[in-house]
Amino acid sequence: MNQKELKKLKDARKDYDELVTRSTAKIPEAKPESEYMTDSWIPVNRLYTPLDVEHIDVVKDVGFPGEYPFTRGVFPSGYRTRAWNRRQVAGRGPADECNQLAKYLISQGQTAFALHAGTNADSKIPQDTDDPIYAGYAFRDTTKMDTLADYEELIDGIDLNKFSWMAGEFPIDLAMFVVAAEKKGFDRHKLVATTAGKVRLISYPENKGNPWIDQVEYCTREMPNFNSLYIDVGNVREAGTNAVQEIAWTIALGMDCIREVMKRDLTVDSFASKIHFYHRVGSDIMEEAAKFRCLRRMWSRMMKEYFGAKDPRSWRLRTHAQSYGPVFAAKQPLNNIIRGTVQGIAAVLGGVQSLAVDTFDEPLAVPSDFAKVLSLRTQQVLEHETGLVNVVDPLGGSYYVEWLTDTLEKEAQKIIDKLEELGGACKIPASAHFMQLMRESAYRYQKEIDTKKRIHVGVNEYIMAEDDPMQHYAPELIEYDHVAAIKKQVARLNKVRRERDNAAVEKAKKELRDVFRSRENMMPVLIEAVKTYISSGEIMKLLVEVRGKQVGPQAEKYADRLVSEIELAIYDWY
Amino acid sequence: MTGDKKVRMLLTKHPLDGHEAGYNILARGLREQGIEVIIGGSQMTNEIVDTAIQEDVDFIGYRIMAGDPIYLVEELNKRLKQKNSDIPVIIGGIIRAKDFSKLRAMGVAQIFIPGSLLSEIANFMKTYKKPVKA
Numbered sequence: 001m002n003q004k005e006l007k008k009l010k011d012a013r014k015d016y017d018e019l020v021t022r023s024t025a026k027i028p029e030a031k032p033e034s035e036y037m038t039d040s041w042i043p044v045n046r047l048y049t050p051l052d053v054e055h056i057d058v059v060k061d062v063g064f065p066g067e068y069p070f071t072r073g074v075f076p077s078g079y080r081t082r083a084w085n086r087r088q089v090a091g092r093g094p095a096d097e098c099n100q101l102a103k104y105l106i107s108q109g110q111t112a113f114a115l116h117a118g119t120n121a122d123s124k125i126p127q128d129t130d131d132p133i134y135a136g137y138a139f140r141d142t143t144k145m146d147t148l149a150d151y152e153e154l155i156d157g158i159d160l161n162k163f164s165w166m167a168g169e170f171p172i173d174l175a176m177f178v179v180a181a182e183k184k185g186f187d188r189h190k191l192v193a194t195t196a197g198k199v200r201l202i203s204y205p206e207n208k209g210n211p212w213i214d215q216v217e218y219c220t221r222e223m224p225n226f227n228s229l230y231i232d233v234g235n236v237r238e239a240g241t242n243a244v245q246e247i248a249w250t251i252a253l254g255m256d257c258i259r260e261v262m263k264r265d266l267t268v269d270s271f272a273s274k275i276h277f278y279h280r281v282g283s284d285i286m287e288e289a290a291k292f293r294c295l296r297r298m299w300s301r302m303m304k305e306y307f308g309a310k311d312p313r314s315w316r317l318r319t320h321a322q323s324y325g326p327v328f329a330a331k332q333p334l335n336n337i338i339r340g341t342v343q344g345i346a347a348v349l350g351g352v353q354s355l356a357v358d359t360f361d362e363p364l365a366v367p368s369d370f371a372k373v374l375s376l377r378t379q380q381v382l383e384h385e386t387g388l389v390n391v392v393d394p395l396g397g398s399y400y401v402e403w404l405t406d407t408l409e410k411e412a413q414k415i416i417d418k419l420e421e422l423g424g425a426c427k428i429p430a431s432a433h434f435m436q437l438m439r440e441s442a443y444r445y446q447k448e449i450d451t452k453k454r455i456h457v458g459v460n461e462y463i464m465a466e467d468d469p470m471q472h473y474a475p476e477l478i479e480y481d482h483v484a485a486i487k488k489q490v491a492r493l494n495k496v497r498r499e500r501d502n503a504a505v506e507k508a509k510k511e512l513r514d515v516f517r518s519r520e521n522m523m524p525v526l527i528e529a530v531k532t533y534i535s536s537g538e539i540m541k542l543l544v545e546v547r548g549k550q551v552g553p554q555a556e557k558y559a560d561r562l563v564s565e566i567e568l569a570i571y572d573w574y
Numbered sequence: 575m576t577g578d579k580k581v582r583m584l585l586t587k588h589p590l591d592g593h594e595a596g597y598n599i600l601a602r603g604l605r606e607q608g609i610e611v612i613i614g615g616s617q618m619t620n621e622i623v624d625t626a627i628q629e630d631v632d633f634i635g636y637r638i639m640a641g642d643p644i645y646l647v648e649e650l651n652k653r654l655k656q657k658n659s660d661i662p663v664i665i666g667g668i669i670r671a672k673d674f675s676k677l678r679a680m681g682v683a684q685i686f687i688p689g690s691l692l693s694e695i696a697n698f699m700k701t702y703k704k705p706v707k708a
Contacts, residue, residue, distance in 0.1 A: 133589055439598060
């Protein structure tokens with residue numbers, strides 16, 4: 001814009017402002033000007049014009065899809081080449097039931113898996129199903145894995161070359177998955193899959209012998225197609241952080257994890273393209289779309305400028321987004337279908353690579369097949385009936401969205417700087433600081449609901465009588481017999497224990513003890529050990545026996561700063 | 575529950591319930607509403623009862639997400655009975671509407687599902703009167 005055009009625009013803008021003043025004097029706006037904010041409390045103006053984005057360099061900051069800094073997407077032609085992966089969350093009962101569920105979802109058009117199947121199944125560490133902790137456990141959308149036999153059944157009859165699979169949270173899960181896949185004829189070195197194992201650096205502060213860093217190192221050297229470094233921010237968002245904090249945590253956590261992995265003599269380019277992410281997507285459509293744009297820009301700049309990555313694939317942030325469950329309400333549950341749809345739109349506008357839309361019955365019960373398919377259909381409607389896939393980054397160039405992308409970046413950077421100043425995201429002082437921010441944000445949100453400053457439809461406004469047909473209506477809720485499921489799983493585990501070669505198990509135990517003690521990379525030994533059908537609980541007991549409880553030394557030092565046990569538990573989350 | 579004495583509650587949950595956002599909001603929100611909240615954290619049913627008795631609380635607030643409410647409340651009742659305690663139990667979390675009446679028949683004082691307001695929960699405790707035994 002030249003000076004003359006700029007003046008013209010500024011004059012026109014002045015006229016508009018006067019018009020607004022006159023018009024709102026007659027009919028006031030619904031709330032005071034200062035109360036118009038995004039979901040993460042960024043104050044927004046009534047209108048955005050080119051004047052708000054003058055400082056943004058269209059080539060350098062926004063650029064083109066498939067090109068650095070990837071603000072407009074990681075692939076040159078966006079969803080035209082390939083739509084996002086439809087990766088609904090699924091898990092149920094023992095492995096055979098989960099396998100049936102997976103096959104059913106494939107038949108309905110699911111393209112990738114985030115199976116809630118793992119050796120820990122909601123517990124912080126793997127424990128066998130006959131542990132008392134599992135009494136009364138309802139297997140809500142989760143499948144409990146104990147031994148290799150479970151993994152063999154879980155993946156039975158599924159083409160792992162075609163469906164992107166997600167193994168569990170622990171390196172034990174990866175070992176079992178790899179062995180099961182090989183038994184089914186897949187080549188370990190070519191296997192394309194992802195791990196849900198976020199690198200835990202608080203409870204396992206030492207680099208040497210850290211099971212998750214072992215996992216990343218092993219995959220980088222042996223299984224180059226495997227997405228081995230998992231940056232889990234979705235769970236942190238769900239715990240109450242807002243979009244700005246979600247961006248900040250992605251970058252800060254990523255930075256700390258990458259620094260740790262590089263200590264294993266790995267160059268950043270050897271594993272950076274296999275880093276994958278998990279985010280949540282809320283209902284503020286513009287903010288969420290801007291969030292993904294901002295995430296890509298910040299990540300690529302960090303990778304290139306801070307870490308010096310040379311391979312363009314190392315600069316790309318590819319993410320999976322899941323709709324934001326905490327706003328799904330138990331009252332008038334069908335409203336959740338609308339929430340899932342809105343959040344799906346936001347994710348697609350943000351250009352994510354993979355999506356899960358939560359089921360409407362999630363706050364009520366174990367999600368039913370009916371609800372799972374409805375979520376899948378939501379995604380399919382978005383892909384085929386809305387035109388959202390036609391144009392890459394359709395919001396790019398919107399004065400508001402570009403301004404918001406930029407503003408989110410500035411706000412997130414402040415948090416990142418603070419976390420770095422405190423030693424890095426995975427150190428206790430920084431974590432404690434971030435947890436405080438998270439708590440404040442979660443609490444502020446709930447307070448606004450309680451005081452009706454924020455309207456949650458059907459929850460604090462448009463409330464129905466308890467006997468209104470819509471208040472609790474949900475079709476086909478699942479009647480799940482958890483007692484039978486636990487019994488079945490324990491019986492399976494006992495059968496495996498009876499039939500396996502226990503001399504081989506004892507030999508494996510000795511080798512595991514040795515590697516836990518020596519702190520060499522445990523993956524090769526784990527992979528050999530699980531072949532004996534040793535259970536995950538047995539392996540974890542050995543780890544604790546050799547190294548002591550890991551919730552540990554670092555945390556205890558700061559015990560005086562911790563309000564309660566819960567604070568400790570949270571450190572284990574990411 | 576009248577007079578100046580603050581209502582004391584034990585806020586507790588099953589060890590397998592990891593998603594803690596709601597739990598933390600409750601702890602702080604109820605405190606601000608004038609309830610004295612004892613944080614139990616992740617506890618098995620026997621630990622819940624021991625803590626509740628030691629802390630002499632007026633209520634046990636049991637958050638249940640992944641667990642089966644009927645099974646867990648039955649267990650909790652058993653433990654309470656063993657210790658001759660009649661501390662009222664409030665449960666919250668993912669509870670099916672069809673289980674409400676059964677849980678009430680088991681003696682649960684109140685049930686709160688997602689979307690309940692902090693003030694609702696606090697007011698319930700402040701105005702609660704123990705049922706008179708027949």
